[in-house]
Structure formats: structure tokens, C-alpha cells
Amino acid sequence: HFSIDNLVKQVEGLTLEAITDKYPGCHPELNPFDLYRAHLTNVLADITGVEPKIIYPILSWTLSLDKGDLTLAAPALRIKGKKPDELAKEWAEKFPENDPLFQKPTVVNYFLSFFVRGAPIIESVIPMIRQSGSEYGHNKFLGLKDPKDASQGKKRIIVEFSSPNIAKPFHAGHLRSTIIGGFIANLYEGAGWDVIRMNYLGDWGKQYGLLALAFEKYGDDELLQKDPINHLFTLYVRINQEMTLEKEKIEERKKAGEDVTELEAQSLDEEARRYFKKMTDRDEAALAQWKRFRDLSIVRYKDTYARLNIHFDEYSGESRVSETEMDRVGKEMEEKGICQEDKGAMLVDFQKLIPGKEGKRLEKPLVRKRDGTALYLTRDISELLGRHEKYKFDKMIYVVASAQDLHLKQLFKIIELLGHKDIADKCQHINFGLVLGMSTRKGTVKFLDDILRDVADKMHETMKKNEDKYKQVEDPVGTADTLGISSVMVQDMSGKRINNYTFNMEAMTSFEGDTGPYLQYAHARVSSIKRRAGLSDDEIASADLSLLTEPHAVNIVRLLAQWPDTVKNTLNSLEPTTVLTYLFKMTHALSSSYDHLQVVGSERELMKARMALYDAAHIVLGNGMRLLGLSPVNRM
Numbered sequence: 001h002f003s004i005d006n007l008v009k010q011v012e013g014l015t016l017e018a019i020t021d022k023y024p025g026c027h028p029e030l031n032p033f034d035l036y037r038a039h040l041t042n043v044l045a046d047i048t049g050v051e052p053k054i055i056y057p058i059l060s061w062t063l064s065l066d067k068g069d070l071t072l073a074a075p076a077l078r079i080k081g082k083k084p085d086e087l088a089k090e091w092a093e094k095f096p097e098n099d100p101l102f103q104k105p106t107v108v109n110y111f112l113s114f115f116v117r118g119a120p121i122i123e124s125v126i127p128m129i130r131q132s133g134s135e136y137g138h139n140k141f142l143g144l145k146d147p148k149d150a151s152q153g154k155k156r157i158i159v160e161f162s163s164p165n166i167a168k169p170f171h172a173g174h175l176r177s178t179i180i181g182g183f184i185a186n187l188y189e190g191a192g193w194d195v196i197r198m199n200y201l202g203d204w205g206k207q208y209g210l211l212a213l214a215f216e217k218y219g220d221d222e223l224l225q226k227d228p229i230n231h232l233f234t235l236y237v238r239i240n241q242e243m244t245l246e247k248e249k250i251e252e253r254k255k256a257g258e259d260v261t262e263l264e265a266q267s268l269d270e271e272a273r274r275y276f277k278k279m280t281d282r283d284e285a286a287l288a289q290w291k292r293f294r295d296l297s298i299v300r301y302k303d304t305y306a307r308l309n310i311h312f313d314e315y316s317g318e319s320r321v322s323e324t325e326m327d328r329v330g331k332e333m334e335e336k337g338i339c340q341e342d343k344g345a346m347l348v349d350f351q352k353l354i355p356g357k358e359g360k361r362l363e364k365p366l367v368r369k370r371d372g373t374a375l376y377l378t379r380d381i382s383e384l385l386g387r388h389e390k391y392k393f394d395k396m397i398y399v400v401a402s403a404q405d406l407h408l409k410q411l412f413k414i415i416e417l418l419g420h421k422d423i424a425d426k427c428q429h430i431n432f433g434l435v436l437g438m439s440t441r442k443g444t445v446k447f448l449d450d451i452l453r454d455v456a457d458k459m460h461e462t463m464k465k466n467e468d469k470y471k472q473v474e475d476p477v478g479t480a481d482t483l484g485i486s487s488v489m490v491q492d493m494s495g496k497r498i499n500n501y502t503f504n505m506e507a508m509t510s511f512e513g514d515t516g517p518y519l520q521y522a523h524a525r526v527s528s529i530k531r532r533a534g535l536s537d538d539e540i541a542s543a544d545l546s547l548l549t550e551p552h553a554v555n556i557v558r559l560l561a562q563w564p565d566t567v568k569n570t571l572n573s574l575e576p577t578t579v580l581t582y583l584f585k586m587t588h589a590l591s592s593s594y595d596h597l598q599v600v601g602s603e604r605e606l607m608k609a610r611m612a613l614y615d616a617a618h619i620v621l622g623n624g625m626r627l628l629g630l631s632p633v634n635r636m
């Protein structure tokens with residue numbers, strides 16, 4: 001850790017071991033701010049007489065650099081008998097003039113703001129980032145079962161996300177789940193967890209009996225092989241239209257007083273029910289057919305996910321939930337009085353089980369239909385228990401639209417009532433709002449591929465407008481694709497998850513404002529400086545960083561030093577916007593610095609030092625983008 005050692009050495013009597021032992025979760029070798037916090041705590045403990053372990057966790061970071069790098073609210077130290085603003089003033093006066101890491105604090109009301117000194121942070125953090133590379137921002141200790149003993153192993157998390165329904169449109173809810181879920185999985189991986197990425201396909205139910213029927217009638221093997229997603233969708237739409245017409249006809253005859261028993265028995269609806277019954281009875285031919293649809297669809301999904309840098313460790317799905325298991329759990333629920341019969345069906349009457357508002361809010365979901373078949377919720381119950389049995393996870397996250405808030409609450413509550421509160425407590429629903437007005441230029445979207453293609457076309461048109469640059473891009477179509485994907489993803493992650501947003505092709509593909517293309521442009525611009533400077537890694541590593549004295553340089557490094565803390569905070573909020581906000585703050589600081597910190601054309605030593613700074617920024621920007629699931633481009 002010799003770069004952080006530079007910083008440690010500044011402070012007399014300080015050792016890395018001493019602070020790592022003293023403060024929980026303090027790892028200056030991964031997070032420079034941990035050192036700043038630890039040192040500041042030591043100093044403040046002397047001044048205030050308050051115990052270090054009280055001070056350390058309440059030193060908080062600021063929203064913008066002009067508010068300092070760390071702040072302390074005097075009342076948080078709970079000292080009685082004196083006014084907090086007086087205390088703040090008193091402490092600021094006592095703060096040593098010549099502290100090696102911090103300037104004398106400033107006081108506003110009862111807030112103390114601490115600003116770091118430029119030189120030490122520059123000379124330690126830039127080398128640290130350049131040595132850590134893609135690891136900068138990771139923290140392998142967070143995911144350890146026992147943070148003090150790595151031999152106990154990692155904690156395991158299942159992130160279930162995307163989960164589209166075969167033969168049905170991949171709608172906005174699936175898009176958001178895919179983007180947010182991919183991000184959350186990356187986040188936990190960087191924090192050292194053992195992450196299992198799971199896709200729980202909607203691939204079971206009577207409608208899939210109907211689909212199989214449609215394939216028997218109108219299916220085309222060649223088309224199925226070539227384009228399973230679209231072919232199955234076409235069949236699905238066609239057979240549903242047919243079924244609707246048929247139902248209307250039967251209704252009319254019924255009204256006219258005819259006997260429709262015969263017609264109903266031969267109807268598509270009934271046939272579909274029978275077909276699906278065969279599937280649930282494990283009829284081999286029916287299941288083999290169904291498995292083909294599923295497997296071919298998965299092959300296609302995988303291509304699309306790859307464009308988004310996403311892979312799944314497991315494609316589970318509703319069809320995989322065992323009927324025997326569901327029967328078993330069903331009996332158990334009955335025995336424990338969790339569900340009861342109601343007109344031949346089984347339901348959970350939460351209002352009876354849980355008094356008050358909570359029970360009322362949970363309503364009365366069905367867990368068995370009158371014909372004995374299971375439902376979405378029934379499958380989720382057995383699936384959850386099965387996953388716990390199989391993976392012994394420490395945590396499981398469901399990334400599902402807020403439209404399913406109630407469903408997941410019911411699910412977790414049933415697990416708890418079954419006597420598995422420990423398991424229910426490990427589960428978390430990460431929800432999100434709607435995307436409004438999602439349509440391509442050719443009409444309403446059906447599949448993710450349609451959206452991505454359309455946005456990529458738009459980016460390609462934009463790129464072509466700058467002929468000189470366009471000629472230098474090696475793979476313009478591929479780059480346009482990447483930029484298009486970035487546009488969609490950044491727009492999706494810009495607000496808080498729970499907020500709805502309007503799908504706006506113009507806004508998301510613009511280079512102005514906080515967009516995907518802007519972020520990519522910022523990355524490509526630093527890449528271009530690197531190319532033009534043409535310095536070797538060794539040359540950059542040997543730069544004399546004390547030449548970086550400009551406020552612009554100091555401010556960039558102050559932001560770069562915040563990255564590991566930002567990631568750690570994001571683990572609490574699980575909000576991609578926390579990362580995006582940071583990245584935009586950083587890219588804004590970068591773009592306003594170029595005029596002040598010229599690289600190419602500067603005197604050689606200065607050029608090396610500035611290049612080291614921009615190289616560090618390049619690394620952090622790339623790490624941040626990859627965490628979000630974006631592929632940073634070097635030219636565009």
C-alpha cells in the first residue's frame with residue numbers, strides 16, 4: 001500500500017494497523033477517506049474529549065466541494081451545558097494550525113467543515129488509483145461473513161432480475177428490472193459478495209398450453225429456430241385473437257338461448273386447459289415441446305443481455321417449480337391455518353391472520369384455483385424456499401416493478417407465517433416506477449431489441465454528422481450501438497428508482513445535459529488526451545505530482561478520493577442515481593479543467609503530472625460506468 005503509506009507518514013505516530021483495528025470498517029488501503037476520517041477523529045477526540053468511536057461514524061461527507069470534504073454537526077456529539085455553535089467555534093479555534101492533512105476548519109452555525117490539504121491528497125490518491133486500476137472502489141471486506149477472518153468465506157446473495165415472460169412482450173418493467181438488477185449485482189460483487197444472478201422466467205401457466213396449441217396449428221420449425229422470440233409472439237397474438245372471437249361467438253349463442261356445452265368443450269380455452277394439464281402432469285411429449293420453446297428463447301435472450309453486459313448464472317422459471325413441492329407446502333399452510341378453503345379454492349385470509357391495518361392491506365390472495373392448479377404466488381412460495389435450500393443465501397433481492405409490491409409483501413409474509421422469519425428477513429424487494437410513453441419511431445415497442453436498435457440508429461445518424469471524427473471510429477455501427485444502450489440506461493438510472501419517467505428518445509440521445517452520450521463523450525475525451533500525449537505507463541508513474549497545484553487539479557482529486565465512499569453509500573441506498581450523480585459531478589469538474597490544465601503542448605514534466613491526474617480520472621470514470629453496466633468507449 002505504498003501510496004497510502006505516503007499519507008500515513010504525514011501524520012506523526014499514525015500507523016495503518018492502529019486505525020484499522022480501532023475503527024470498524026476502516027480500510028485506508030482501499031478507501032483514502034477512511035484515513036482522513038480516522039485521523040480527523042483522533043484530532044477531534046483530543047480537542048473535544050469525546051470518545052473516538054462516537055466521532056468516527058458521524059463525520060459525514062458533503063454534497064459539494066465548497067462545503068468541505070468532511071463535516072461535523074456539533075450537536076451530534078451530545079455535549080451538555082454549552083450551545084452547539086459556541087462549541088463549534090471553540091473547537092475550530094483549538095484545531096491545530098499545522099495539521100498535515102486538514103486546513104483549519106470553517107464554522108457555519110454549529111457545523112464544522114473540514115477541507116483537506118491539496119498536496120498530500122494528490123500525492124497519495126493519484127498513485128493509489130493508478131495502482132488499483134479496476135479495483136479502485138471495490139471493497140472485498142464488506143462481503144465477508146466475518147470481516148476480520150476471511151477464511152469464514154463470503155456472504156452469498158441472489159439477485160433475481162429481468163424475468164421476462166416467454167412469448168410476451170419484453171415491456172418497460174422488464175427493461176428497468178434488467179438495468180437496475182444488473183447494477184445491483186455488480187455492486188455486491190465489487191463489495192466482495194458471492195453473487196448469483198438469476199432470471200426467473202415467466203414460462204408457465206394455461207396461456208402456455210394455448211401457445212403450444214398455436215404451435216401445433218400454425219407453427220413453423222424453421223421460423224422457430226431462426227427467430228423464436230418473434231415467432232412465438234406472433235403465434236401467441238394470433239391464437240389469442242382467435243380465442244377472443246370464439247368466446248364472443250359462444251357468448252352470442254348463449255344469449256340466443258342455444259345450448260353451448262358442446263362448443264365450450266371443444267373451445268380453444270378448454271383445449272389449452274387440457275394441454276396445460278398435460279404439462280403439469282409431466283407428459284413427456286408436451287414437456288419436450290415446451291422445453292424447446294424455452295431453450296430457444298433463452299438463446300436469444302442471452303444475445304440481448306450480452307449487449308447490456310449482463311449474464312445470468314441461472315435461468316430458473318415458473319415452470320421449474322415442482323408440483324410435489326407446491327402440494328407439500330400447500331398442506332403445510334393448511335395445517336398451520338395459513339390458508340383456508342373458499343368455494344373449492346384455497347386462499348390466505350390475511351385479515352384473519354394478522355389483526356389491524358397490515359392484515360387488511362395484504363388482502364386475500366388465492367393459492368389454489370378451484371380446478372386445483374397453482375398460481376403465480378404459489379409458485380413463488382415454493383421457489384423461494386427451494387432457493388434457500390439450494391443456495392443457503394445470506395440475502396436475496398427481487399428486482400420487480402412496484403406494481404408487484406403487494407405480491408411480494410404477501411410472499412414474504414407467507415414465508416414468515418410458515419415459520420421462516422429468518423428467511424423472510426433475508427429477502428428484499430427492490431421496486432421501481434413506470435416508464436411512460438415507451439415507443440420507437442416505428443410504433444410501440446414489443447421487445448428490448450427493437451428499442452435498442454432504434455436508439456442505436458439515432459446515435460449513428462448523430463455520429464455521421466461529424467465526418468472527420470466519424471472516419472476515425474473503427475466500428476461505427478458497434479459504437480452507435482454502445483452509445484444507444486448508454487442513452488437508454490442512463491436515462492433509466494437518472495432519477496430515484498421509485499419515480500416514473502417518460503421515455504424520451506430526443507433527450508436521452510442528446511450530448512447536452514446529464515445523458516449517456518455526455519458521459520461517454522467525457523470518457524472518450526480523456527482517452528483521446530491519453531492517445532495524443534503518448535506517454536508510457538512508466539513515464540506517467542514517475543511524474544512529479546507536486547507540480548499539480550492548481551485548484552482545478554486539487555478539486556478533481558478530492559472528487560476521485562470520494563469514489564470508494566460513494567460506492568459504499570450506494571450499497572445502502574441501492575440507487576443507481578447515487579453513482580450517476582457522482583459521475584456527472586466528476587465529469588463536470590473534468591470538463592471545466594481542460595483549459596486550465598493543458599496536457600499536450602505543456603512542458604514535459606508538467607505534461608506527465610497532468611497526464612497522471614487525467615489517467616486517474618479516466619480509471620474512476622471507467623470503473624463507475626462499468627459498475628452501472630455501461631461499456632465505456634475510447635472513441636466516438
Ligand code: ARG
Pocket residue numbers: 160163164165200201202380398400
Ligand atoms: N415474470 C414476472 C412478470 O413479468 C416477473 C417475475 C418477478 N419475480 C418473481 N419472483 N415473482 O411480471
